[in-house]
Amino acid sequence: MPDIDAHSELLRLRKSIDNIDAALTHILAERFKCTQKVGALKAEHGLPAADPSREAWQIARLRELATESELAPGFAEKWFSFVVTEVLHHHARIARRE
């Protein structure tokens, strides 16, 4: 591929990546709205912030969904753990305020 075509292709791919990142950011914002409500409910009812059996189920499901959509299941699991760690910090903060 000549350099000029490669450059156009790179710009085209970057535009798609930017659109995808905007979508991911907005969907993550909605996810945090849900988990903030979960955190408030758990704090109000004295439930523990973490739920290891639900998390194990979520990871197994996301690994399957990742495989179906050709995403590395190991990455899906790492990504999920990264988000859950953040959510648990939020839950702990909410519980301290209750």
Next chain:
Amino acid sequence: MPDIDAHSELLRLRKSIDNIDAALTHILAERFKCTQKVGALKAEHGLPAADPSREAWQIARLRELATESELAPGFAEKWFSFVVTEVLHHHARIARRE
């Protein structure tokens, strides 16, 4: 809120979180398809895997999008860095195969 209502509300929120996670997984899969093509192009043309000026622009943009959608901008940035780190590992692997 009585415990039984809290439990129904928790289940309702978890179903939404599960739907959102499926959407995020599928969109992430599409993002990786784009970045794999970027990695192959960069390797073919001897371009460096990382592009700090583009990454700075992406972070500034995602922080703005996060603020608009009420997601903590610090979290949007951490999440983006987490994904980019994974992408750069992929680029390095692709470049070694070229």
